[in-house]
Amino acid sequence: MHRSGETWMAVILGVIFLGFLGYWTTQRFVGGPNRHYYQRTKTDNRGTIARGHYSQEELRALTLLTHGSQYHGNTSLDIAATKYAYQLDGEPLPNIVGQDGVLQLYNKSEFMTTAMVRDAAAYWNRLAGVKIVEIVDRQRLSDEVIHDDENQRGVLGRQSYNGQGLIFFPQNWHISNLSAKDRNNWQEAALIHEIGHALGIPHLGGGPLGGNAATAGIITTEFMAPWRPVRNPLGVRSTTVDAAALALAGLSWQQPRKLASWVLTTPMATVTYNQGRLTSTIPRGSES
Ligand SMILES: [Zn+2]
Numbered sequence: 001m002h003r004s005g006e007t008w009m010a011v012i013l014g015v016i017f018l019g020f021l022g023y024w025t026t027q028r029f030v031g032g033p034n035r036h037y038y039q040r041t042k043t044d045n046r047g048t049i050a051r052g053h054y055s056q057e058e059l060r061a062l063t064l065l066t067h068g069s070q071y072h073g074n075t076s077l078d079i080a081a082t083k084y085a086y087q088l089d090g091e092p093l094p095n096i097v098g099q100d101g102v103l104q105l106y107n108k109s110e111f112m113t114t115a116m117v118r119d120a121a122a123y124w125n126r127l128a129g130v131k132i133v134e135i136v137d138r139q140r141l142s143d144e145v146i147h148d149d150e151n152q153r154g155v156l157g158r159q160s161y162n163g164q165g166l167i168f169f170p171q172n173w174h175i176s177n178l179s180a181k182d183r184n185n186w187q188e189a190a191l192i193h194e195i196g197h198a199l200g201i202p203h204l205g206g207g208p209l210g211g212n213a214a215t216a217g218i219i220t221t222e223f224m225a226p227w228r229p230v231r232n233p234l235g236v237r238s239t240t241v242d243a244a245a246l247a248l249a250g251l252s253w254q255q256p257r258k259l260a261s262w263v264l265t266t267p268m269a270t271v272t273y274n275q276g277r278l279t280s281t282i283p284r285g286s287e288s
Contacts, residue, residue: 037163037165038144038145038147038160038163038164038165038166038167039096039143039144039145039160039161039162039163039164039165040139040140040142040143040144040145041096041097041098041143041144042096043094043095043096043161043162044094044095044096044097044098044200044252044253044254045092045094046092046252046254047085047086047087047091047092047093047094047252048084048085048086048092048252049080049081049084049085049086049248049251049252050084050251050252050256051084053251053256053258054251054258054261056081058261058264059080059081060081061264062080062081062244062247062248062263062264063077063078063080063081063244063248065240065241065243065244065263065267066204066241066244066245066248067241068204068206068222068239068241069206070206070207070212071205071206071212071213071216071218071220071222071225072204072205072206072213072220072222072225072239072241073204073206073210073222073241074088074202074203074204074206074207074208074209074210074241074245075206075207075208076088076089076208076209077202077245077248080248080251086200086248086249086251086252088202088209088210089208089209093200093201093202093249093252094161094200095198095199095200095249095252095253096143096144096161096198097132097143097198097199097200097253097254097255098143098254099254099255100255101132101253101254101255101256101257102131102132102133102134103132103133103134103143103144103195103198103199104134104135104136104141104142104143105117105121105133105134105135105136105142105143105144105145105146105166105195105198106135106136106137106138106139106141106142106144106145106146107135107145107146108139108145108146108147108148109146109147109148109168110148110170111148111168111170111173111187112146112168112187112191114135115276116184116187116188116191117135117146117191118135119188119273119276119278120133120188120191120192120195120273121133121134121135121195122278123192123236123238123271123273123278124192124195124196124199124246126271126278126280126282127238127242127243127246127260127271127282128246128250128259128260128287129259129260129261129262129282129283129284129287130257130259130287132199132250132257132259133195133199143198144165144166144198145165145166146165146166146167146168146191147165147166147167147168148167148168148169148170149167149168149169150169150171151169151171151172152167152169152172154172155169155172156168156169156172156173156190157169157190157191157193157194158194159194159197159198161197166194166195166198168190168194173187175187178229180275181229181274181275182229182230182233183229184275184276185229185232185235185236185273185274185275186227186228186229188235188236188273189223189227189232189236189273190227192223192236192273193223193224193227196223196224196242196246199246199249199250200249200252200253201224201242201245201246201249202224202245203224203225204222204224204225204241204242204245205218205220205222205224205225205226206225210224210225213225213226214226219231221237221239222239222241222242223236223238223242224242224245234272234274235272235273235274235275236272236273236274237270237271237272238270238271238272239270240263240267240268243260243262243263243267243269244260244263246259246260247259247260247261247263257287258287259287260287261287262282262283266282266283268281269281269282269283270282
């Protein structure tokens with residue numbers, strides 16, 4: 001009787017051990033149970049703003065900066081300062097940065113070259129004043145994957161938030177009549193735009209939903225709104241609104257971070273991408 005109890009206990013422990021070993025091997029060598037998916041980090045949908053990084057006055061100043069103008073900015077982020085909520089139209093603004101506070105991207109797109117993806121990461125890092133986007137060389141190390149897909153009605157690119165990653169639709173781009181510079185700048189603007197969504201930034205085209213420009217069919221200089229090279233011959237230039245929106249988004253992450261706080265003291269500073277060249281007047285090393 002006693003002996004059979006011990007045997008059973010050994011069998012149970014053995015089964016538990018084998019299960020653990022299988023799990024560990026999968027995680028360690030195969031790279032997790034969802035290695036085929038394009039989004040490996042779960043979408044963060046809490047929609048809350050961390051306290052303690054800015055004074056109430058500074059937080060209010062950031063939300064005022066996001067207002068912009070009729071076709072610029074977003075007028076409904078004020079509750080970030082009053083209710084510590086990061087929402088749009090009553091819905092949490094999602095991000096997929098993950099728990100380490102850095103967005104890791106893996107590029108499988110052929111339409112967007114890895115050099116262009118690296119430039120987009122550098123663009124966001126300059127704007128933030130610290131590294132927040134990193135390009136990794138293995139899919140399993142990424143929060144999400146940039147890739148191309150077949151035609152989808154009228155869409156150039158899309159941040160899915162639903163496991164499909166960051167998608168571009170090369171067939172929808174009609175750019176063969178543009179100069180090499182304009183083609184490159186437009187694609188880069190789209191990359192920067194979609195990465196902005198992954199960081200938790202909404203559209204910044206004016207009004208309560210940032211959608212005024214799109215609704216009115218107006219092309220802007222704002223890369224988080226309808227952007228076209230015809231209005232932006234000098235490339236993709238950031239604005240005060242972009243920096244303030246990034247500062248708020250950083251406070252909504254699972255690991256909240258103080259980003260782009262230079263905008264409170266040097267609001268006119270910008271970062272610009274033009275045909276593979278990045279220039280910046282943003283104070284360097286302003287965050288840690
Ligand atoms: Zn968008």
